[in-house]
Amino acid sequence: AGTVTLWSPSAKAPLARMLCHQGAVRAVAVEPSGSYMATSGLDHKLHIYDLRAYRRLHSLLLPCGAGLLDFSQRGLLGAACQEVVQVYKDVSVCPPQKPYLCHRLPGPSHGLRFCPFEDVLGVGHAQGFASLLVPGAGEPNFDALENNPFRSRRQRQEWEVKAFLDKIPSELITLDPTQLGRVDPVSLDQQRQERVERLVRCLGGRGGRRGEEGQEAAGRVPG
Numbered sequence: 254a255g256t257v258t259l260w261s262p263s264a265k266a267p268l269a270r271m272l273c274h275q276g277a278v279r280a281v282a283v284e285p286s287g288s289y290m291a292t293s294g295l296d297h298k299l300h301i302y303d304l305r306a307y308r309r310l311h312s313l314l315l316p317c318g319a320g321l322l323d324f325s326q327r328g329l330l331g332a333a334c335q336e337v338v339q340v341y342k343d344v345s346v347c348p349p350q351k352p353y354l355c356h357r358l359p360g361p362s363h364g365l366r367f368c369p370f371e372d373v374l375g376v377g378h379a380q381g382f383a384s385l386l387v388p389g390a391g392e393p394n395f396d397a398l399e400n401n402p403f404r405s406r407r408q409r410q411e412w413e414v415k416a417f418l419d420k421i422p423s424e425l426i427t428l429d430p431t432q433l434g435r436v437d438p439v440s441l442d443q444q445r446q447e448r449v450e451r452l453v454r455c456l457g458g459r460g461g462r463r464g465e466e467g468q469e470a471a472g473r474v475p476g
Contacts, residue, residue: 255294257281259304269307273300282322282330289345291330293319299332301344311348313341321365323374325390329353331374333362338376340387356385370395370402 255274258267274294282291283304290302297318301311321333330341342353360379367374367390374385395401401408 254278257290257292271302271307273302274298279318279320280322282324284324284328284345285326289324289328291322291324291332291344293322293332303345311344313349315339321362323365323367325367325374325387326369326392327389329367329387329390331365331367331387333365333376335361336378338362338365338374338385340374340385340390342389354385354387356383358383367391369400 254277255272257271257273257278259269259271260267273292274296276295278292278294280293284290288303288305289310290304292300292302293315295318297315299313299315299319299322300309302308303310315332315334317334317337319332319334321331323331325331328343328345330344332339332341336358338356338358339352340354341349343349356376358376358378359381362376362378364377365374367387369391370393371391372387372389374387374390376383376385401412404412
């Protein structure tokens, strides 16, 4: 209980095990950059960890604990504690003394997510859904080559192909040495034939014009 394990898709065993709480873990959230992690448990504590060094940075005691956690694109941390939603700012820099934003819901919360590229926090609760305006939560400048929210269907397909090729090791993308230096005789003969046809067509056109000029000259009678 209270242990968080970190996995890799290609590993059969966890890469790291971290004892985060004395009781059971209720929620885990990782910052989009992958450098920081926030955890909450039944001990009503909120911990911030640096995943680059696997060490705890800050801790915060919440009155009711946090059952839901989520990081925004700009590093804001949203925590839902029953009917109360709190947003903390700069949790990776200094210990949070007070919430950046606090909102009370009409019922217990069931879901918590920040909207990408928008300063909006969506919260699902027992009586419906609430969208909260959180200034500075979304990324204002997006990279169209990395994550473009306005890309078309064709751009999305091209991005998926590019992402798939990036996963393939470069040493597997090679040319067949047995095919290098070979000449396609069919294509070579076809090129020669097309060249001859163009030459005949060109000479035929010139001969026709010369014949017409000769007939015009012969038809002229000096006055």
